[in-house]
Amino acid sequence: MRKVDTLIESRWILPIVPKGTVLHHHAIAVENGRIIDVLPAAEAQARYEAIERVELPNSIVMPGFVNLHAHAAMNLVRGLGADLPLMDWLTQKIWPAEGKLMSPDFVREGSYLAGLEMAAGGITTASDHYFFPEDAASGLREAGLRCAVAGIVIGFPSAWAKSDEEYLEKAEAFIEAHRNDAWVRPTIGPHAPYTVSDHSLEKCAEISDRFDVPIHMHVNETAVEVSESLRDHGMRPIERLKRLGLLNSKLVAVHSVHANASDIAAMAEAGASMCHCPCSNLKLASGFAPIAEFFKAGVNVGIGTDGAASNDKLDMLGETRLAAMLAKAVASDTTAAPVHDMLEAATLGGARALHWDDEIGSIEAGKFADVIALDLSGVECLPVQDPAAQLLYAADRTCVTHTWTAGRLIYSRGDSPAIASQCEKALKIARKWQNRI
Amino acid sequence: MRKVDTLIESRWILPIVPKGTVLHHHAIAVENGRIIDVLPAAEAQARYEAIERVELPNSIVMPGFVNLHAHAAMNLVRGLGADLPLMDWLTQKIWPAEGKLMSPDFVREGSYLAGLEMAAGGITTASDHYFFPEDAASGLREAGLRCAVAGIVIGFPSAWAKSDEEYLEKAEAFIEAHRNDAWVRPTIGPHAPYTVSDHSLEKCAEISDRFDVPIHMHVNETAVEVSESLRDHGMRPIERLKRLGLLNSKLVAVHSVHANASDIAAMAEAGASMCHCPCSNLKLASGFAPIAEFFKAGVNVGIGTDGAASNDKLDMLGETRLAAMLAKAVASDTTAAPVHDMLEAATLGGARALHWDDEIGSIEAGKFADVIALDLSGVECLPVQDPAAQLLYAADRTCVTHTWTAGRLIYSRGDSPAIASQCEKALKIARKWQNRI
Numbered sequence: 079m080r081k082v083d084t085l086i087e088s089r090w091i092l093p094i095v096p097k098g099t100v101l102h103h104h105a106i107a108v109e110n111g112r113i114i115d116v117l118p119a120a121e122a123q124a125r126y127e128a129i130e131r132v133e134l135p136n137s138i139v140m141p142g143f144v145n146l147h148a149h150a151a152m153n154l155v156r157g158l159g160a161d162l163p164l165m166d167w168l169t170q171k172i173w174p175a176e177g178k179l180m181s182p183d184f185v186r187e188g189s190y191l192a193g194l195e196m197a198a199g200g201i202t203t204a205s206d207h208y209f210f211p212e213d214a215a216s217g218l219r220e221a222g223l224r225c226a227v228a229g230i231v232i233g234f235p236s237a238w239a240k241s242d243e244e245y246l247e248k249a250e251a252f253i254e255a256h257r258n259d260a261w262v263r264p265t266i267g268p269h270a271p272y273t274v275s276d277h278s279l280e281k282c283a284e285i286s287d288r289f290d291v292p293i294h295m296h297v298n299e300t301a302v303e304v305s306e307s308l309r310d311h312g313m314r315p316i317e318r319l320k321r322l323g324l325l326n327s328k329l330v331a332v333h334s335v336h337a338n339a340s341d342i343a344a345m346a347e348a349g350a351s352m353c354h355c356p357c358s359n360l361k362l363a364s365g366f367a368p369i370a371e372f373f374k375a376g377v378n379v380g381i382g383t384d385g386a387a388s389n390d391k392l393d394m395l396g397e398t399r400l401a402a403m404l405a406k407a408v409a410s411d412t413t414a415a416p417v418h419d420m421l422e423a424a425t426l427g428g429a430r431a432l433h434w435d436d437e438i439g440s441i442e443a444g445k446f447a448d449v450i451a452l453d454l455s456g457v458e459c460l461p462v463q464d465p466a467a468q469l470l471y472a473a474d475r476t477c478v479t480h481t482w483t484a485g486r487l488i489y490s491r492g493d494s495p496a497i498a499s500q501c502e503k504a505l506k507i508a509r510k511w512q513n514r515i
Numbered sequence: 516m517r518k519v520d521t522l523i524e525s526r527w528i529l530p531i532v533p534k535g536t537v538l539h540h541h542a543i544a545v546e547n548g549r550i551i552d553v554l555p556a557a558e559a560q561a562r563y564e565a566i567e568r569v570e571l572p573n574s575i576v577m578p579g580f581v582n583l584h585a586h587a588a589m590n591l592v593r594g595l596g597a598d599l600p601l602m603d604w605l606t607q608k609i610w611p612a613e614g615k616l617m618s619p620d621f622v623r624e625g626s627y628l629a630g631l632e633m634a635a636g637g638i639t640t641a642s643d644h645y646f647f648p649e650d651a652a653s654g655l656r657e658a659g660l661r662c663a664v665a666g667i668v669i670g671f672p673s674a675w676a677k678s679d680e681e682y683l684e685k686a687e688a689f690i691e692a693h694r695n696d697a698w699v700r701p702t703i704g705p706h707a708p709y710t711v712s713d714h715s716l717e718k719c720a721e722i723s724d725r726f727d728v729p730i731h732m733h734v735n736e737t738a739v740e741v742s743e744s745l746r747d748h749g750m751r752p753i754e755r756l757k758r759l760g761l762l763n764s765k766l767v768a769v770h771s772v773h774a775n776a777s778d779i780a781a782m783a784e785a786g787a788s789m790c791h792c793p794c795s796n797l798k799l800a801s802g803f804a805p806i807a808e809f810f811k812a813g814v815n816v817g818i819g820t821d822g823a824a825s826n827d828k829l830d831m832l833g834e835t836r837l838a839a840m841l842a843k844a845v846a847s848d849t850t851a852a853p854v855h856d857m858l859e860a861a862t863l864g865g866a867r868a869l870h871w872d873d874e875i876g877s878i879e880a881g882k883f884a885d886v887i888a889l890d891l892s893g894v895e896c897l898p899v900q901d902p903a904a905q906l907l908y909a910a911d912r913t914c915v916t917h918t919w920t921a922g923r924l925i926y927s928r929g930d931s932p933a934i935a936s937q938c939e940k941a942l943k944i945a946r947k948w949q950n951r952i
Contacts, residue, residue: 160853161854191894403798463593
């Protein structure tokens, strides 16, 4: 009998790799934060002696969700100015609130709140894009999450940096500091084609190459972005990124709502990823991303919640469900965006985009034990004809009962003292910042 | 001090009438199943002596959701054949399963499961459309819900009826039996324009007039329905319904995805209602209903979940959130379908469509105490800048902590023995039918 830290036995396991597989009555053996074996539960009991054994007779266990696009700290401005016209919302509500409050504390505490929400909904990795990246990482880490955090570059002064040069310098320093960090993977974050100059975009490409880090960037979000790019640069955003050296396998083009056929072909050829944020695209009236076309072209697709201000949930399960349903209506094809493609996008797709799929995104021996369990025995999931379909289409994020990162339980459903004390802390933080808005 | 049965005191109350109102620290006094007063909590404590006092310091209380379109029994075939082409899904999965299983038991037990799911998500009234209406009503009632149930008319034989004449006869008998039923309101349910003959549609109009009951009908669901109507009848479905006497204030046109401007104008003029089922319309790739146009034209809008086979959740809060978000993207306008319009559609809009708004759909003295409470203190709802917006955009259906119909608590969150025994029963029913599929 080999000793292991944890044995997670479950009615169903959805390992994501091999694609489409659902294992019945299997177990995951975890040691030192990593998955060391996935095997039938009966064999696992014969082979491993576990310090902790978790038995889940009605659950489905899968890799944690990778939230490929978040502005975690924006949980503190959730619900501000609902239903306003987009520019009024930004200029009268969001930007003034951010301008007044932006600080390391705001970012750390907001990111901590977002991290708690994400952990409770089965998100184990968040790819964040905001100011004060060290504090964002610190808040997300405090909630137990693994994270990718962008060194932001944007052509406007903020409390974080005053000039392109300062943004670039600080981004570089942040990336340097986390080069070999298993928990915090740095990315370079040029905000968007319309907010960053050619010169700074070239610098971002250089930083991405030099440190071998992903480029986390809003691209093709709105129709106006495309028309202004044509007006100001004589070309579409993707073509401009190509000329400036950013269209490659490290690009994560967030939103990509207004990508046309040639954009999609160019992204496929370059091996770039797209990050789909359907809720935000609907709520901000940006439009409908052509997800079926991206899949057809072979582009790697991940899913992101975007920030709480434009969603307003950090709910990857709900986001992925919406993505699957929207894809069908947009393509006029009920077979578009099938269950296993979408669940892969929400996990391994995000990991691939971050070049982190050697460590996270699936349940395979050798990877980090970033694992979640969802209870499918509630009346809202009955009967279970097809556990993967039920998980995607019928389950709520509140079906998540366990969230582990590197084998450590960071969320468990129910009224434990740990959860109660977290909630109390969260309530205090929320009240403090709410009073300042 | 006047004695009352229940006093519900809450941080926020959203009465729906007057529109846009959010009451702070108010209470609802309930006696004999009806709301008798809505007033500041402090005054309520001075004026009423309650047998039961419910204090909700972090909650928002509102009227229960009216699910305007359900096929409740289909909870038993949830998850069958996900992602298949529409006709394969129907002909290879859904219809064979229904053909094999359809019976009073199937309908009663399936509707009971659906009723439990709906009650847990804050739905207090369901408008159902299926076979064996007496059994559907019985299952929904057993779960504690109020319901409107259709006497179905469809041009195909089933276990319920063999011919148009038999469907019409049985519908009439069902309507007759529930003429003055406070819990079960009968409707006449011609299935859809393409499945019911002119002659039977005229009979349905006559029944609706004679008994003064709503017409619950799928209309303009798919593009094919419209093109076939033009081919076979030389006119669009709405024009045909008008000629046959069904386009009036009693018509509830479910889906209305492919309604054009003249359909919408004709519906507005007739005072007909539309029932929006956005999840089903996406999942079946039917398309995007022009909700902003319906609102602009002044058509009464309600929201429905449709059956679990094409959704697969009976989640009115999620459905209404999606409806709000989709409307913005479809109209390219972030101000479309604002929070209070959508919450009204999900409650009073449904009640109006059923001509039941004198009794349900808002929190007003004299109406039934069909009331729900949602806890907004969870980390996923913090901070609460705007309770109505937070409810719609951030809360999950699992935030529902209490569901009352006529003042009786039919669902409460937590591990009560009553809930545990319900869940056990639900699991047994689901397993029984799953084994037969």
